[in-house]
Amino acid sequence: MIGATATGFVTGFALILAIGAQNAFVLRQGLLRTHVFSLCLLCATSDALLITAGVAGFGAVAEHYPSLPLIMTGGGAAFLLAYGLLRFRAAWRGDYAMTLEGRSPSLAATLATGAAFTWLNPHVYLDTLALIGAVSLQYEEAALRTAYGAGAVTASFVFFFSLGYGARLLAPFLKSERAWRWLDIGIGVVMWALAARLVADLF
Template sequence: MTALGVGFATGFSLILAIGAQNAFVLRQGLMRSHVFSLCLFCAVSDALLIAAGVAGFGAITTLWPGFPGIMALAGSGFLLVYGAMRFRAAWAGGDALTLQGRAPSLKVTIATAAAFTWLNPHVYLDTLGLIGAISTQFLGSERMAFGAGAVIASFVFFFSLGYGARWLAPMLRTDRAWRVLDAGIGVVMWGLAAKLIGGLLV
C-alpha cells in the first residue's frame, strides 16, 4: 500500500468510531442545518492537527505532561453539560420540529463543533500523537503523502456523515424517534465524559 493509502486508512480508522463530534455532525445532518459549513470546519480542524502531527509536533505531550489532563478536564465538563442538554431534549420532546426549520444558528453550530473538536483530548492523541508517530516511518514526499491521505480521510468521512445523514431523516419524522436519538446521544456524551474522568483518576 502506498503512503497515501496508509495515511487514508489510518485517518479513517481513527475517526470512524462514534464519538461526541461525530454524533453532533450526524444530528446536524439529520436536521440539514449548516451541514456544509460544519463538515468543512471539522475537516479543516482535523487537517490542521494532522499537519502539526506530521510536521513533528507529536512531542507536545512530552514537553508539557499536564496538557492531556487539562484537555480531559475541560472536555469532560463540556460533554457532561451537552449530554444533560440532550437528555433534557429527550424528556421534553418536540425536536421533530427542527426538520421544519427550528435549528441552531451557524454561529452556535460552529461554536459547539469547536468545543467538541478542540476540547477533546483524544483528538490530540490521535493526530499529534499517533498519526505523528506513524508518519515517522516515511521520509520526504512519502511523509507528505501519508499526511495528505489522513487529511483526505477526514474530508471524506465528515462530508459523508453530514450529507449521508439525510437518508435517515424519513425514520426520524416523529417526536418519539428524536427522543430516542437525543437520549442515545446523551448516553454517548456522558459515557465519553466518564471515560475521560476515569482516566484522570488513574
C-alpha cells in the same frame, strides 16, 4: 507515493470511524439539514491542521506542558456532561416542533459547538498528533511523509462530508417526536459514556 497516501487514508479513516461525540453531533446536524457544509468543513479542517502538525513532528509539544493533557481532559469531560444533559433535557421535554421543521441553532452557535467537540477532546490529540504522527515516522523522505499526511487529511474530509450529507438517508425514519426523543437519548448516553471514560483517565 500511492502506497503512502493509501496508508495515510486508511489510518486516518480508521481513527475517526468510531462513534464519538463529534461524529454524533455531525450526524444530528446532518439530520436537521442545516449548516451541514460549514460544520463538516470546520471538523475536517480542524483535523487537517492537527494531522499536519502531527506529521510535521509536533507531537512532542505535550511533553513540554505536562499539565495540558489534564486540563484538556477535565474540560472535555465537563463539556460532554453538559451537552449530554442538554440532550436528555430535550428528550424529557419532548418539544421537537422546531426540530421537525428542520430548524437548529444559529450558524455561529453550531460552529462553536462543533469546535468545542473537536478541540476540547483530548483523544483527538492522541489520534492526530501522536498516533498519525508516529506512523508517519516510517517515511524518511519528505515527499512520502507529505503524501501520507495528505491521505489522512483526505480521509477526514471524506468521512465528515459523507456523515453529514449521508445522514439525510435516515431522515424518513425521524419524522416523529418519538424518534427524535430516542435519538437524543442515545446521543446523551454516548456523551456521558465518553465523559466517564475521560474522568476514568484522570485516575
